[in-house]
Amino acid sequence: MVRRLPPLNALRAFEAAARLGSFTAAADELNVTPAAISHQVKSLEEYLNVELFVRLPRGLYLTDDGKAYLPDLTAGFDSLAHATDSLHGSRLDGLLAISVPPSFAQCWLMSRLPDFCKRYPQIDLRLESNAENSHFIKDQIDVGIRHGLGRYPGLRSRLIMTEEIYPVASPALLAGAHPLRTWNDLRYHTLLHDYVANDRERWLTWEPWLDLNGIHTVDVSRGLQFNNSAMMVDAALAGMGVMLGRTALVGQHVRDGRLVALFDSRRTADFSYYAVCPEATADKPRIRVFVDWLVQTAQSNG
Incomplete structure (x- = not known):
């Protein structure tokens, strides 16, 4: 016919x-x-x-x-x-190109990636760390890790992890002249700010936290400002001030005692991390095992 x-x-x-x-x-x-x-x-x-x-x-x-x-x-x-x-059956060997936000790469992915490489030595990884979303075809990207609401037209997305937001500081700040016991104690400390925080992620800015707790003695216009969350985490670890941390970026540091969660206050973040890729290639073996590994790793140790 x-x-x-x-x-x-x-x-x-x-x-x-x-x-x-x-x-x-x-x-x-x-x-x-x-x-x-x-x-x-x-x-x-x-x-x-x-x-x-x-x-x-x-x-x-x-x-x-x-x-x-x-x-x-x-x-x-x-x-x-x-x-x-x-044509390649279930072969995994070959190159897998990944686009990942810089802060997620530095604070979460890189410390866990040796496990993936050990499990799948036949997969060669290429990591592109970029604050902007990469173009899958033009930039030859297989998988993108994105921080957002999960709505990506034309792409298959899979939730990697949700997050909580909470204030954190170095233990050194709790042992000084003005221990951080209540929200009002923030007036004695430097605030760390993410000045590119999206308006939809209002809990990454200090004003709503202070308003919620009735605090009017803290000047939120002062402090250190960052456009990179990983740099802000480093500043908090160095005892330079108090930051609003996200689970993926500070969770391990809190578990290890390098940072302390403050005031028993947490809010669910509006944004989450997703693995995304074109629908037509989502079932490629290399892509499938990497996305599965991301989800399983996030579920097992945050």
């Missing part, structure tokens, strides 16, 4: 634009221009003699024909990706 198929590039352009909801996002994923995506989609509509999108000033909307066409196309491209992967 002769298969009657539209041009493959046009199908890829439509599937990506429909799945991601925009020509621009599809262009980023396929590493072409939005104009090229628009042209390919238009050519597909002419080939099929149907309208797949309603184009409005505020965005794209799938027609009923577009909605009906998309699921089978996505499944087809996933099958093609899986068929290609299956």
